[in-house]
Amino acid sequence: MTVNQKTQIVIVGGGAGGLELAKRLGARYGRKSHDIILVDRNRTHIWKPLLHEVAAGSLDANLDEVGYPSHGFRWGYRFFYGALENIDRETRTITLAPLIDEDGSELIGRHEIRYDYLVIAIGSRANDFGTPGVRQHCIFLDDRQAADRFRNRLLNHCLRVSLAMSRDADAPDAYVRIGIVGGGATGVELSAELYNAASALQNYGLDVFDEKRLKVTLIEAGPRILPALPEQLAAAAEAELEKLGVRVLTNARVTEVSPDAIHTSGERIPCDLMVWAAGVQAADILDQIGGLETTRSRQLVVRPTLQTSRDDRIFALGDCCYCRLPGSEQPVPPRAQSAHQMAATVGRNLDRLMGGKPLVSYVYQDHGSLVSLSRFTTVGSLMGNLVGGRMAVEGRLARFVYLSLYRMHLLAIHGWLKGTALIVVGHVNRIVRPRLKLH
CATH class of the missing domain: 3.50.50.100 (FAD/NAD(P)-binding domain)
Structure with a gap:
């Protein structure tokens, strides 16, 4: 780096893990010595496990989404609107694809962003397995x-x-x-x-x-x-x-x-x-991008430290990474809880890497799985490897824990004060707002 140049950390992907990491790093370092940049192809964030409620009209996403620019201003990071196109590991730059308007005109041309450290957190998409149609x-x-x-x-x-x-x-x-x-x-x-x-x-x-x-x-x-x-x-x-x-x-x-x-x-x-x-698979763009190692499903292969296998300065977290921990036969499953835990580990390891300290290995804590059948019931299992097995839960207890997962996400990205306020507002909205979004 040149004299007085800030350490630039670029996070590509503003899903649950990427947004939590951007907030964590922005709050920790601020803007004086570090430049934290979040890149996403959307202008707003909504927690992915809620998308089925948005699709059915049961949830008004306009009330629950998070605007990246205002969130970044609050927590000390910058937001770039765009989609990843390439990684140049020699020059330590990423290339963002041209931004095209609805009428086909080019709003912003292809451009590059330099990085000192890069985190890929662009999630996954459904896997059609090549099925015709x-x-x-x-x-x-x-x-x-x-x-x-x-x-x-x-x-x-x-x-x-x-x-x-x-x-x-x-x-x-x-x-x-x-x-x-x-x-x-x-x-x-x-x-x-x-x-x-x-x-x-x-x-x-x-x-x-x-x-x-x-x-x-x-x-x-x-x-x-x-x-x-x-x-x-x-x-x-x-x-x-x-x-x-x-x-x-x-x-x-x-x-x-x-x-x-x-x-x-x-x-x-x-x-x-x-x-x-x-089924899920990583985005097509990740297939051997920048010469990084990927799987058949285009996930980036990472070490236990969540660094990519071929570049110590590039991390990956969430659904887009393939992380098979020592002693485990299967990779870490693509769940919101995995992305949340990985964001914490990447944040810690970035701090240790910049400080010249040894990195820590990611430890996956399986807290179980919960599935909501809307207002009718909720089923699932809790406490996974915390008790050496699973505890089956149904009904009101399972529903309470299911809702608590989203509340924990709100607290993680907004902090305790605003997060608690939003939880209270959410309860009020269930009473005063229409049950369905019809527009």
Whole structure:
């Protein structure tokens, strides 16, 4: 570095882990000796586990999203709006792709940002496994824009059905048919949330529409849904979904998706809306970017210190990294709790690296998994490796812990004062705000 040049730490990706790290570093170092830069292709952050509620209309993302520029001003980091295109490890620069306006004109040209230390935290996206038609006809709930698009299309179909029923209550096409591929947390939570939203539409102008007009099919290639949970809890969740009206298909491998149907190895399932929530992989751009080591799913291979395997100055955290800890046969799972814990380790190791101290290894603490079936119930397991096993929980206790995870995220990115205020405001909004977002 030249004289008086600040140490520049660049974080690419403002998801749960990236935003927490930017806030942590900005609060620790401020702007005097360090320049903390957060880069993201969106202007706002919303906690990814909430996207199924945004898609169903149960959550108004405008109330819960975090604007990066104002958050950065509050916590001492700078925000750059853009998408990663390349990494030059020799010059220690990243290249951001040109920023294109809606009309196709170039707002900001391709440009570079230098770094002394780089953290990649761009998350993951759904994996279509090369299945024909998926990219063209399915919605992936990977970001706020996709969730908004699904909600708008859902409301349009609900309006269509409501008008059809007003003319003929027994109309054979008076149903909204939704196919969801993937029996993990996202698919299960969205299935339940759709019925919660549909039950409220009568209060918002669709007088003859109710949840009975939904035909939701949840398709899972494996032998059961929710493979991360104990079998008895997965069975309880499946029973609850079927009670709501969801048709659950297991051992059903999707072979093709056409404009109006999902095709499995044994059935054609007609659909008005189709969501793909099966499997995750890192973004295409990460495939051997900057000569870094990546897996077949394009995840960056990291050491236990969360440094990439080929460059000590580049860290990776969250879903976009492949971290297999010593003594473990499987990599750290792609969960919000993993990203939260990794952000803390990367922050600590950056401090130690700049101070010439030995780095610490990341230790994954499995606090269990929770799946919310909207207001109907919550199931999950708690305390993972804290007690050498799992404690199954259901009902109100599980729901309380599930909601607490988001509250912990709010406290992590906003601090105790504002975080607590936002939690209180959230409770008030549940009482005074409309149940559904219809615009």
